[in-house]
Amino acid sequence: MVTYSTLLHGLCQEGKLREALEILDKIKLQGLKPDAGQYGKLITGFCNVSKFQEAANFLDEMVLGGISRNRLTWSLHVRILNAVVQGLCSTDNLARAFQLYLSMRTRGFSIDVETFDTLVKYICKKGDLHKAYRIVDERVLDGCVPDYGIWNVVVEGFWDRTKVREPAELLHAELMSELADE
Numbered sequence: 001m002v003t004y005s006t007l008l009h010g011l012c013q014e015g016k017l018r019e020a021l022e023i024l025d026k027i028k029l030q031g032l033k034p035d036a037g038q039y040g041k042l043i044t045g046f047c048n049v050s051k052f053q054e055a056a057n058f059l060d061e062m063v064l065g066g067i068s069r070n071r072l073t074w075s076l077h078v079r080i081l082n083a084v085v086q087g088l089c090s091t092d093n094l095a096r097a098f099q100l101y102l103s104m105r106t107r108g109f110s111i112d113v114e115t116f117d118t119l120v121k122y123i124c125k126k127g128d129l130h131k132a133y134r135i136v137d138e139r140v141l142d143g144c145v146p147d148y149g150i151w152n153v154v155v156e157g158f159w160d161r162t163k164v165r166e167p168a169e170l171l172h173a174e175l176m177s178e179l180a181d182e
Helices: 004-013 017-028 036-048 053-063 076-088 096-107 111-124 131-141 147-161 165-181
Strands: none
Touching: 017 036, 017 076, 036 053, 036 076, 036 165, 053 076, 053 096, 076 096, 076 111, 076 147, 096 111, 096 131, 111 147, 131 147
């Protein structure tokens, strides 16, 4: 198994994912079960070449295969999950990113600040402001206070969406001119 891990690592680092997949197939054909580290190498390899859907598919395979986290693989899981969510957002696969986010929450994985920011921004960009607000609210209930930037993104989304900006700006201009007249 150590030889397979070494081969997977090297092939993934070189971007030779087809060959790495062949190694994974050999592992399985020999009746062996790939471990979290081997899956992690493949998933990271796919992320490195911006193939986030494939990376997400291997995450699913890993979970469905019963590969569970332990103290040694916890940070690996969190890092990989966050990278895949961010990548899926950046490639406009928001539905899959949100599905993975929900899966992370139900399985007890942490979502880092950068991933959280990316997810909320892309959800707002797509116009699903209520979903973005719910995610921010969940984060607050979890004890994590989002930074000013995230609140700003959500509030601006509502502001633009409800078309209150123009009337508010006109009202502001009128009030300012009245104050200037006094």
